[in-house]
Amino acid sequence: IHIGNTLIDMYFKCGLIIAAEVVFDKLPVQDLISFNVLIAGYAEQCSGEEALMCFQQMQHNGCALNLATSVSVIKACTKSGDAKKGKEVHAYISKSGLDQDLPIANSLIDMYGKFGLLAEAEHVFDKLPVRSLVSWNVLVAGYAEHDPGDEAVILFEQMQQESICPDAVTCVCGLKLFGTVATRVKGQEIHIKIVQLGMEEELLIGNSLINMYAKCGWLAEAQEVFDKLVTRDVVSWSALMAGYAQLGESETVLIFLDKMISEGIKPNLVTMTCVLNACSDEGLLCLGQIYFDALSIDFPFVPTLEHFTCIIDLLSRAGLVERAAQLIGEMPINPD
């Protein structure tokens, strides 16, 4: 059974869901860990709902849950976006007294943070007798996403004062926060910290720096970080292009689009949003549309509903209602 469980886990981590299911079903007995692996796998690779259904089945089988199960079930709630279910699970876990365990509490803070229920997130955070770096990171991430204002900044400063040594995740969250509130001096402080910790080569960090500087309108700095990066991905390019688009420098955005393609980086729908955004602001609409149409052929974008909504919004506001309608017709997903 050890081998079976390991196999299921491995298949899920490779994205081979069917294979994982087959192995699970073929096991002579499914133990706690089989279920844990299955729930974690579904939550990671599929939908939260599917993971929650496994959990139901597990309870149905009379299998007791442990710490790892709880973490995965909370993750599943987070992914499903079902706040009501999340609260139920929270209540259930508290009853078993598992809610003081750090990974579990951190997952709960993360869940509430992602739902934008920051008061609940803080409540869990405040009740903890001891906190880990992750506890802080998830709370800051929640604030950076849903309420990037004074409170978030205060929280971040408080974290520094508690002599907690930040890691890459802390820096990424902090940079996101200070990009959104456009406080580049604070962002720069993080930049200095990053250099001290020797993390400036990391792609994620680099991208976050580009984004922060770009959002603060400091394109020269953004550009410098961009140039120094040894590897750049579509996010690096898009973040920089978004910055130029924000300043209304549409020509620059188009130049970068050409450049990124010639360097072999494929633009995606987010990139195209930046391009269209830049073009719609300066009446370069036709050009934007030409690019969009040409690139839809060369690079079949794999979109989410979110991407579509955004593009359609841009197209219609720019007056390209026909093209927007056409795109809705082509949508591979159910339009809401």
Place this chain on the structure above:
RNA sequence: UCACUCUAAGC
């Protein structure tokens, strides 16, 4: 044999 946090886009 399993489990916690992180980056780009329009409104």
